[in-house]
Amino acid sequence: GKLWGGRFEESVTDAVEKFSESISFDKALYKHDIMGSRAHATMLAKQGLMTSSDRDCIVQGLDEIERQIEAGEFVWRTDREDVHMNIEAALTDLVGEPAKKLHTARSRNDQVVTDLRLWCRDAITEILDRIKRLQVALVCLAIKNEGLIVPGYTHLQRAQPVLLQHLLLAYVEQLERDSSRFINCKDRLNFCPLGACALAGTGLPIDRFMTAKALGFTAPMRNSIDAVSDRDFVLEFLSANSIAAVHLSRLGEEWVLWASEEFGFLIPSDAVSTGSSIMPQKKNPDPMELVRGKSARVVGDLVTLLVLCKGLPQAYNRDLQEDKEPLFDSVKTIIGMLEVTTEFAQNITFNSERIGRALPAGHLDATTLADYLVKKGIPFRTSHDIVGRSVALCLSKGCQLLELSLDDLRSISPVFEEDVYEFLGVENSVKKFSSYGSTGSKCVAGQLCFWISKLGINGDKKQ
Amino acid sequence: GKLWGGRFEESVTDAVEKFSESISFDKALYKHDIMGSRAHATMLAKQGLMTSSDRDCIVQGLDEIERQIEAGEFVWRTDREDVHMNIEAALTDLVGEPAKKLHTARSRNDQVVTDLRLWCRDAITEILDRIKRLQVALVCLAIKNEGLIVPGYTHLQRAQPVLLQHLLLAYVEQLERDSSRFINCKDRLNFCPLGACALAGTGLPIDRFMTAKALGFTAPMRNSIDAVSDRDFVLEFLSANSIAAVHLSRLGEEWVLWASEEFGFLIPSDAVSTGSSIMPQKKNPDPMELVRGKSARVVGDLVTLLVLCKGLPQAYNRDLQEDKEPLFDSVKTIIGMLEVTTEFAQNITFNSERIGRALPAGHLDATTLADYLVKKGIPFRTSHDIVGRSVALCLSKGCQLLELSLDDLRSISPVFEEDVYEFLGVENSVKKFSSYGSTGSKCVAGQLCFWISKLGINGDKKQ
Amino acid sequence: GKLWGGRFEESVTDAVEKFSESISFDKALYKHDIMGSRAHATMLAKQGLMTSSDRDCIVQGLDEIERQIEAGEFVWRTDREDVHMNIEAALTDLVGEPAKKLHTARSRNDQVVTDLRLWCRDAITEILDRIKRLQVALVCLAIKNEGLIVPGYTHLQRAQPVLLQHLLLAYVEQLERDSSRFINCKDRLNFCPLGACALAGTGLPIDRFMTAKALGFTAPMRNSIDAVSDRDFVLEFLSANSIAAVHLSRLGEEWVLWASEEFGFLIPSDAVSTGSSIMPQKKNPDPMELVRGKSARVVGDLVTLLVLCKGLPQAYNRDLQEDKEPLFDSVKTIIGMLEVTTEFAQNITFNSERIGRALPAGHLDATTLADYLVKKGIPFRTSHDIVGRSVALCLSKGCQLLELSLDDLRSISPVFEEDVYEFLGVENSVKKFSSYGSTGSKCVAGQLCFWISKLGINGDKKQ
């Protein structure tokens, strides 16, 4: 029978039991559930709510259960509903009477949310580690490709030449903000709900500061109703995952594009490509397609949680059981996305020959030419117009700006002088960039040093 | 090695393999994959693309594999990627050479979408059955509660008295529209992509009309690129699920409210309630809370698919592998929601005594009074004002409209006469409703007959 | 004062009034609100609930109000809350006493949802028209580009050669399914809620069949509670919009790619391009970027409605006021997306020269070669392997399959004979496709005829 069975005369139907069970997924919380129970029993003993011998029985019993679970020997029972009841019932089977004291001054309502916060804290630590690895991989890729100029795009149209390093560091920056969002989220969720009990606290002389400290929480939560009923920490976590996933989807899109025959800028190694069951010549950048695609489920998981919590009155409602699967799925997915993107970054080569051939197209030096004119004292809007007409001339002649003669240029504006050729061509163009944060070689080298140092990349990794 | 391994010199990394595999979930398609392969082999043999002995080998091999899967003897291998490759490779292990001819004029691109359409068709059939069962349960509940008047709400404020039957039939109507959406969806998706191959069709002399017919499809799809790349049928299916889930969430909310101490209108039996681990007196309507909550994941699954498909160019992209888990989850969830709601409906009692006591509050007969005045020739806006003042008088006296004396009423308007009392009180009020579709007893009885006949409910079920 | 002011002693605060008002957006319903009131008044008169002279006053008053609105002379007042109250109050100002009878046997609850269904019906008609125009534009584009072969992609990797016509018709197919979804939606929503009143119907002798017919509805809705409280028709409409928007986002992505320097397959005319404020050489396919981007708000609008309706108890809740803005925004957006895509399609040129140069890359004829081997009796899996090795040989030699000598081919398999060259090269490859729905020239020509006839495109348009 269920542990809450007291006044119930009839057991629930099979369909209801199957629909309501959570053990198939919430067993993932076992480690944190046991951790919480250890701390709780220790506190209860300290406060005189159980004997130290009861506590020892309980702690040893929990150790044994944890061992069994990790050894795959533990039998999870659906009729015991959830991870909390499974472990408590198994403890009772194992140590008998003392186990009945463990749930003193505790409810599943505060227990589950304590487990969940502990689980999230660990998950964020893991995500932070994966983000850093990806940042390192991107910086290493930048180091390997020093000096490589690629087209910079807006509207997927070629716009200006940029150093590949600069582009890769843009992603490193975005990942850094992702990290800082996760850190904020972790700090904010690291408060302890244990002791809030069902919703109102307890009249028993517990010490919530003791359990909070034992579990590594900053402090106990201040309000018991808030403690058991809110899931904003999950919403925030899934939001941070979603934003990171969108970042990765953009990198995925970019690398899928670059791996196409048409771009031809990027060659994945066989270790990160797959083939076709019917088209033997295919070599597909599947991992990055999946990274792009899996961003969708991370967003879907966030939406699930938002819809779930919308309009629920205080305090705990059974709906909240549904917070776990989207959370677990989101975390598993984002970790996979980060890992696979890291591996992909470690297994690609930029095709500098193809890129080099492609660079002349697209008049990437046009804005550098406008800067030239501004430096000569022409107001920007006028410069812009002159460059526009110069490009139009190129289009009609089928040539590059660099290939226009000085006479051609002077036919558009008398301001052009011989020194204009120092501003034309992508190499010259990149050299001219000088503003802080720009793609100019010196600026980018400085940024690269910053990241090498910040990420603690040593000489070996650079190889 | 992978079946597409020809030109590949290196195998993918473990992380990529784990991230890319789909066998852990797409094995759910095994039955439809085998069905498709049987039809395909039969067609290939008919068209002279394999011998009839090859076909027989293949069909018998497929039968054996299906048997193994259903007996739990089949070993799914992650290194064989997906359900298609697992079955084809197992077939090769089993029957040798002939199996190599099965993938003639077929690609995983058309194969997977054929499987998926077949799977959806069956899933919809199952959902339609579950919807009907719930409609029957609601109608039976209506039959059981003949004559019971309950408050009708707007803004969760009491508005007008309605027959409980009328309220229950409102849900039956909504479910009927859900059914019709699912039927449209099924009809629209029931076209056969098989033979579209990778994306362009084939030069081999296949007969797509034959396979389409064998698999119960209306016709083959007209355009091979469309056939392999679009997933609008999944989007439509998940939309229909979401709308149905929102309907059920509303019923969930209503019944959770009604089961509260404050309403006290509805008593679930123990078979569909759960208790508390700390509060022994609790009896929670958990199934309906979960029905309300699980609507969230159905919506989340839809969002996942929409985000997934957004901005993908033609034709097949690996991202589309991610279409399956949200689809499977959504279908599993909606079926569970329908089943559990049905069981809940079969296991509740309406507390007519509590409801009866509650009815006088809320001036539910006010609009009937306004109708009375209109019948006396007072313009509606004036009637509305008179009734407003009558209610104000009740509020100041702390009484019901029924309890105002004729003098009280006449002090507000001289139009009131003795016959006004035939319009006051909830029983009178319900009796007066007469418009088509209204809560008037005769109208509701008519509607109930309509549904009993439409749903084929016989006398036995009514008990 | 508010029309519901009877028992209210204090008016709402400014912040509440501003937060609650809907007139700023629901005035869009004016035409359908007036249409509904005309039908309602006519029915009331027929049923003896007002005199025919009252009816004439009302109908003439409504005509005048409609004229004023369309002439921009009507003053919408926030203190009159919404479109219904604004029009009714203006009518009272205009015609006096008879106006007070208009709201007989009607509530804003049934009135607003009647307006909304009428509005949706018209909106769908408009969308259907826009879809057809886009289909026509795509078919005309196909007609103009007869015979043009382009690479077909999977995973954005070149896969097989396809006729551009075939690719364009894939979109036409998708739009056709969109149309059919909209038609289903329109048919399902075309039932009349008028007469459901607040939620329970009325005791006055109205004729709901008469108003339903006058307003072009199929029939009155059967259940008054359902009639006022459900918004599934909006959810279904927004789902259909979202699916169509996702289709368009995919076309947007494809055309943005194709307009890039790297692809270079598509040249938009100046009429559908924009430039850069700083990079004068840029010519951006902005309309298709916006089509891709605006799909997001259509999805967001759907999510808004789903979240809105989730968990609301019966019947009308004020939350439902929020159904309108997402609906209006979604419809406006999808219509804009369809129109602009149509204009874009009418203003692009495919760069057959660039495409022609690009075709040899990517071994697009590999599967045709596999078909050749199958025709020679080689099992498909073996053929696939032979072709894989042939492509590997090409990669090592830096050549195309067409450029391998017969000796080269025979070194891989002795099956190759001189006739293999009839299967190599993209032109040969396309010719060989013959299955129904394939990209083979004859198949595509047949499909094109089908669509020309179905869409009623005449000779003139083809020019």
Add this chain to the structure above:
Amino acid sequence: GKLWGGRFEESVTDAVEKFSESISFDKALYKHDIMGSRAHATMLAKQGLMTSSDRDCIVQGLDEIERQIEAGEFVWRTDREDVHMNIEAALTDLVGEPAKKLHTARSRNDQVVTDLRLWCRDAITEILDRIKRLQVALVCLAIKNEGLIVPGYTHLQRAQPVLLQHLLLAYVEQLERDSSRFINCKDRLNFCPLGACALAGTGLPIDRFMTAKALGFTAPMRNSIDAVSDRDFVLEFLSANSIAAVHLSRLGEEWVLWASEEFGFLIPSDAVSTGSSIMPQKKNPDPMELVRGKSARVVGDLVTLLVLCKGLPQAYNRDLQEDKEPLFDSVKTIIGMLEVTTEFAQNITFNSERIGRALPAGHLDATTLADYLVKKGIPFRTSHDIVGRSVALCLSKGCQLLELSLDDLRSISPVFEEDVYEFLGVENSVKKFSSYGSTGSKCVAGQLCFWISKLGINGDKKQ
């Protein structure tokens, strides 16, 4: 003509212009656009890129334009596309030649994102203020209702008695976490993109630190590509809005429930209620229904942004124009929700008489009784069982726990003694709670002091 018109020979079609324009909504950025231009011009002059007299012309021109806009005299022109071009073109009209120098070393790409970050910073400041006001209103409400005990719910079933103050402070806690999320978001977005230009920076000698400082940013952004292409700050902002909106939707739901006839715990004043057009007795808590409902659009806006950004390659894409409307809508909505909830809180009375009458129902003291048994040394699981049987006895007798005789109790367990009656009844029950964060009177009083001090509420406000 457009400012980017140089090489364009044809202007865009009307439909494209209408579809592409952003001036109808991005004019909301005018103040921040002008602020940015002032800082930019000042920097350009300091760096010798324009004369100080040019700068003065520009700054004075901008002042005049700002004045005109705020006076409603400025004419926004759709043919000038967006807020940036409108202001720059108006400046040119106003001051001539010098205006042409303003766009030096700037692009709309960095300009718009600078405006947007400034706008978000201000919006967050405003939201933080509104959150604090609501917290103050809730704390004042708590002060006014000292000592009022209400039922605490789980599963919407009565669980334990809580002080109303405790419940109100739970919301204050949630709002405090919302604030801290907004503060993190503001800090993270407060970096300056200006000078990133189109995407690559510039070769002109600008000083990005100077403009960053002048505009109150922490520092310039480190990477120009990242600066123009990422919108993670908007995603984070809309996530924070969504979480806050979900919090408010829960309060909305609760207060709508409490205002129902069935609960009857809460009476809104007329200033925050509305009536019905047909049911004169209705008094609806519409503002809180709308608060609940409008949470949906805040969630929808977030989804829009997530879908928008998904899969976009670097750097700026026109899709990003669509970031503004969801942002503006979300901010406007959340501010309205906060304001109206504050007003509602200021205009409600808790019906202590109704609440008092309702309290005995639901066995709210059951867990206190279990605590009593634990204190007597009974293991919790056994206590829970004893209490379960006690409640069952009450149910069979139709009485409260308090009404059981000692004999009754002893028939269940001999442990019960006379002192048990100090633990029964809701007043005793609330008194017994003592754990940190619990609903015990002393704990709650402490928490209330904490918030009064933290929010700076003085004696006056308490009235």
